[in-house]
Amino acid sequence: ALIDAAAADADFPADIVAVMSNTASAGGLAIAEQAGIPTVVVESKPFGKDRAGFEAKLQAALDDARVELICLGGFMRLFTAEFVQRWHGKILNIHPSLLPSFPGLDPHGQALRAGVKISGATVHFVIPETDAGPIVMQGAVAVRDDDDAESLAARVLSVEHKIYPEALRLVASDAARLDGDYCRLVTLQSCDDSLIVPPPR
Ligand SMILES: Nc1nc2c(c(=O)[nH]1)N[C@@H](CN(C=O)c1ccc(C(=O)N[C@@H](CCC(=O)O)C(=O)O)cc1)CN2
Numbered sequence: 001a002l003i004d005a006a007a008a009d010a011d012f013p014a015d016i017v018a019v020m021s022n023t024a025s026a027g028g029l030a031i032a033e034q035a036g037i038p039t040v041v042v043e044s045k046p047f048g049k050d051r052a053g054f055e056a057k058l059q060a061a062l063d064d065a066r067v068e069l070i071c072l073g074g075f076m077r078l079f080t081a082e083f084v085q086r087w088h089g090k091i092l093n094i095h096p097s098l099l100p101s102f103p104g105l106d107p108h109g110q111a112l113r114a115g116v117k118i119s120g121a122t123v124h125f126v127i128p129e130t131d132a133g134p135i136v137m138q139g140a141v142a143v144r145d146d147d148d149a150e151s152l153a154a155r156v157l158s159v160e161h162k163i164y165p166e167a168l169r170l171v172a173s174d175a176a177r178l179d180g181d182y183c184r185l186v187t188l189q190s191c192d193d194s195l196i197v198p199p200p201r
């Protein structure tokens with residue numbers, strides 16, 4: 001969705017300069033290759049619990065690609081506080097729940113077990129505390145009585161594909177920035193109500 005958004009708008013304020021993964025099996029690498037975007041794999045498994053060692057190798061790849069802003073998508077490893085502070089205000093993550101509800105792993109299962117009627121996705125700045133960074137944008141879906149984790153994830157994913165490009169547009173154009181504990185909207189943004197996704201008929 002980020003690749004498509006950047007390709008579709010000549011004025012999009014960001015270029016996808018590389019897609020990187022900590023595992024060679026990540027599906028996004030093939031999508032990037034098909035789009036002619038450089039890919040990099042920095043395997044995390046050889047580093048075991050040595051997060052700093054993995055991050056040093058990742059940082060070198062980010063430097064080589066001259067990355068200025070990181071957008072995480074399904075990156076299932078926690079960063080050290082040192083790495084996050086080095087990239088202060090320059091790492092976004094998308095999480096498939098309406099944070100601060102249901103952070104961490106299995107958010108859809110958490111939502112279903114809690115019996116919530118509305119779920120969705122959140123784009124937030126990454127801070128050392130997991131899934132706790134200031135929120136840039138959210139989109140919602142109704143939870144249906146017959147939903148399981150797979151069906152809910154599929155509907156939430158369609159919202160992710162809508163809000164992540166728009167959140168990146170805001171941050172890359174400096175219309176939204178991390179300001180202490182807040183995501184500060186530097187310019188008034190017209191809220192796009194279509195991001196509140198009604199339940200499918
Ligand atoms: N310091 C931070 N690192 C990361 C954040 C963050 O907010 N602060 N966001 C996550 C993404 N994420 C949810 O959106 C997430 C990813 C991974 C985990 C986690 O517990 N990972 C375990 C390993 C789990 C596994 O291998 O299956 C771990 O790293 O020990 C929780 C939340 C990205 N990083």
Ligand SMILES: NCC(=O)N[C@@H]1O[C@H](COP(=O)([O-])[O-])[C@@H](O)[C@H]1O
Binds near residue numbers: 027028073074104157
């Ligand atoms: N905590 C982060 C998290 O849960 N991210 C989730 O992983 C998906 C991508 O995974 P995939 O590339 O395996 O489809 C993302 O769409 C998001 O819902």
